[in-house]
Amino acid sequence: MKDLFAQAKELDAADPLAEFRDRFVISPAAAPQKDLIYLDGNSLGRLPKATRERMRTALDDEWGAELVRGWDHWITLAREAGDALATGVLGVDPGEALLCDTASINLYKLAEAACDARPGRTVIITDDDNFPSDQYVLQGVAQRRGLRLEVIRADLDRGTTTEDVAAAIARCAPDSVALISLQHVAYRSGNVADMVAVTRLAHDAGALVLWDLCHSAGAVPTPLREAAADLAVGCTYKHLNGGPGAPGFLYVRGDLHEQLRQPIWGWFGQTDQFAMGFDYRPVPAIERFQVSTTPVLAGYAALEGIRVTQAAGMDRIWAKTRAMGAYAEQLFDAWLAPHGLELASPRGDRGAHITLHHPAAWQLCQAWKAAGVIPDFRTPDRLRIGFAPLYTTFAEIHEGFARLRTIVESRSYEAFPVERSRVT
Ligand SMILES: Cc1ncc(COP(=O)(O)O)c(C=O)c1O
CATH class of the missing domain: 3.40.640.10 (Type I PLP-dependent aspartate aminotransferase-like (Major domain))
Known part of the structure; x- marks a missing residue:
């Protein structure tokens, strides 16, 4: 099997949506860690740069200047x-x-x-x-x-x-x-x-x-x-x-x-x-x-x-959703299944997330966040990992899963609390 990192590099190089990542705010200022990997775009997507600009004009030029006359077009x-x-x-x-x-x-x-x-x-x-x-x-x-x-x-x-x-x-x-x-x-x-x-x-x-x-x-x-x-x-x-x-x-x-x-x-x-x-x-x-x-x-x-x-375009988005899901499945099989994580998603085509089951999923979720990767936790005992077709890279998926492998191998997650927070 081809080296999984080499595969990620190739997939990123051939990604027709690669330029879309630059349309989003992915600044260190927006993240506590410089190398933050965001795998939760299926809960809350990233901020498009165009939205930041649109908010400014909507406030200054429309609400601020037009006042109620804005309703003619709103x-x-x-x-x-x-x-x-x-x-x-x-x-x-x-x-x-x-x-x-x-x-x-x-x-x-x-x-x-x-x-x-x-x-x-x-x-x-x-x-x-x-x-x-x-x-x-x-x-x-x-x-x-x-x-x-x-x-x-x-x-x-x-x-x-x-x-x-x-x-x-x-x-x-x-x-x-x-x-x-x-x-x-x-x-x-x-x-x-x-x-x-x-x-x-x-x-x-x-x-x-x-x-x-x-x-x-x-x-x-x-x-x-x-x-x-x-x-x-x-x-x-x-x-x-x-x-x-x-x-x-x-x-x-x-x-x-x-x-x-x-x-x-x-x-x-x-x-x-x-x-x-x-x-x-x-x-x-x-x-x-x-x-x-x-x-x-x-x-x-x-x-x-x-x-x-x-x-x-939805055709290109769907192609990338599928490719990211298939790549994540390979990483799961090679690195995580041997450590007791189980696939809690169908194999093959899915939405833009994959879900893994582990009895200590909540602790894993916190340990993963502490290591700079943001997923979701979902009941019962599931890690939900989202891939956003417009800005997630294959290299990020590789690095994110590598960090999770280290956590499960070392059992470092056991140091995290079992009590859940209000928002998971
Ligand atoms: C599948 C699904 N349906 C419905 C909702 C509820 O959405 P809202 O809170 O915007 O009504 C959510 C929220 O995450 C959802 O994931």
């Missing part, structure tokens, strides 16, 4: 960012996506709208590997509406399969399923669901399907159009590099807009909003899923992040 920001997302990231038509609220709030709005559109149906299907916020939102929707939640018991390391979904539908009475809501890329294992096959199953059952794209957007192509998927939500602070707490987004297939009504009737969804009329008449377009005033500063930050992804 009024379309949610749609402008939605269109950039639709065409540059999600592969759908302009007018099918909108930047607004957060992933969880958008999930609530679309789940309610979907259930309203399937009156008389009594079941929502999800899985117990779904992101907790999604589970809670769906539990709340089901409880309030008197529906039953059919929960697929997923294998945490393999994720929910198409067969699992088919079996769940088969357990329900005919014509009873209103909605199926799942992650496209599983937040824990990185498993990629077969969106096309699952959507087909949902449609065959007469249900609508609602995808969580938080870990896909900007890392993995989303075949929403090919699948004729109905609904989706996501966030922009992970692989879209929109900044901490950046707004979320929603997608609604074009032909569904006028059939669906979301539960929070706000003035940003109203026809002729500034007529200030009494009766709610939602616009016959994606903006009917907006509720409130657009968060302009955060929205600009999200838009700049989306534009970097758009410039790189």
Whole structure:
């Protein structure tokens, strides 16, 4: 086998996205250690340089100088960012996506709208590997509406399969399923669901399907159009590099807009909003899923992040996501599996992270951070290691895994506390 370091060098040299790293702030000033290796872009992406500049002009030239007159152009920001997302990231038509609220709030709005559109149906299907916020939102929707939640018991390391979904539908009475809501890329294992096959199953059952794209957007192509998927939500602070707490987004297939009504009737969804009329008449377009005033500063930050992804192109991003995952798998097999770490992700294609299991994962996580590498810890006993296609290098993956090997070989992690901090 070719030397693993030589492989990293070759892969970096041949990386068509290599120049994108320079579009991000990667300064020693931003890091406590000079040689910090950031493997957590799937929680919070790095700061694009363009965003820093955009924030300055948004503050000085727009808010500072234009004052309320800025609304003449801010009024379309949610749609402008939605269109950039639709065409540059999600592969759908302009007018099918909108930047607004957060992933969880958008999930609530679309789940309610979907259930309203399937009156008389009594079941929502999800899985117990779904992101907790999604589970809670769906539990709340089901409880309030008197529906039953059919929960697929997923294998945490393999994720929910198409067969699992088919079996769940088969357990329900005919014509009873209103909605199926799942992650496209599983937040824990990185498993990629077969969106096309699952959507087909949902449609065959007469249900609508609602995808969580938080870990896909900007890392993995989303075949929403090919699948004729109905609904989706996501966030922009992970692989879209929109900044901490950046707004979320929603997608609604074009032909569904006028059939669906979301539960929070706000003035940003109203026809002729500034007529200030009494009766709610939602616009016959994606903006009917907006509720409130657009968060302009955060929205600009999200838009700049989306534009970097758009410039790189999802084809090239997906090729690098796959290559980084395959390279990390090799390092895991050669260096970490012999020391008791186990793969907690599917082999082959995944989202842009790999997850490893070890009984002392929390201590390993802290020891790794102390050695200048930032991963995530996820329950139960898992290290989640993210590779950001736009700025992670293969050499960084090599060096990061080498530091982890030293930690497990020397058992230096045993000196770190077993009690977890509030944020993991
Ligand atoms: C897969 C997934 N879904 C939903 C959420 C919730 O996002 P938000 O807090 O923006 O609503 C997250 C947050 O990390 C996530 O990873």
